[in-house]
Amino acid sequence: xxxxxxxxxxxxxxxxxxxxxxxxxxxxxxxxxxxxxxxxxxxxxxxxxxxxxxxxxxxxxxxxxxxxxxxxxxxxxxxxxxxxxxxxxxx
Numbered sequence: 275x276x277x278x279x280x281x282x283x284x285x286x287x288x289x290x291x292x293x294x295x296x297x298x299x300x301x302x303x304x305x306x307x308x309x310x311x312x313x314x315x316x317x318x319x320x321x322x323x324x325x326x327x328x329x330x331x332x333x334x335x336x337x338x339x340x341x342x343x344x345x346x347x348x349x350x351x352x353x354x355x356x357x358x359x360x361x362x363x364x365x
Contacts, residue, residue: 282344290336297328297335 302320305311310321346352 285343286336286340289340290332293336293339294328294332297332300328 301324303322304318305315305321306317308321311317311319343352
């Protein structure tokens with residue numbers, strides 16, 4: 275079974291979102307931890323979220339993980355049919 279372009283993009287899209295949620299907490303300092311904050315804001319709000327860097331790291335990490343997964347699939351190491359039979363699924 276060969277993946278179509280749309281299937282590969284869908285897999286990458288889901289993987290990208292999972293990696294984004296993994297990278298979000300790294301490097302975040304709250305207003306309470308920094309000892310500063312504007313009146314009326316939540317003390318747990320981040321001082322500087324650095325979303326540009328997080329989006330860049332998310333794209334790089336998901337590209338590497340996706341590449342490894344596609345390499346394993348094309349080498350026969352990741353065989354969906356064999357895994358479904360092992361798990362007893364009717365695919």
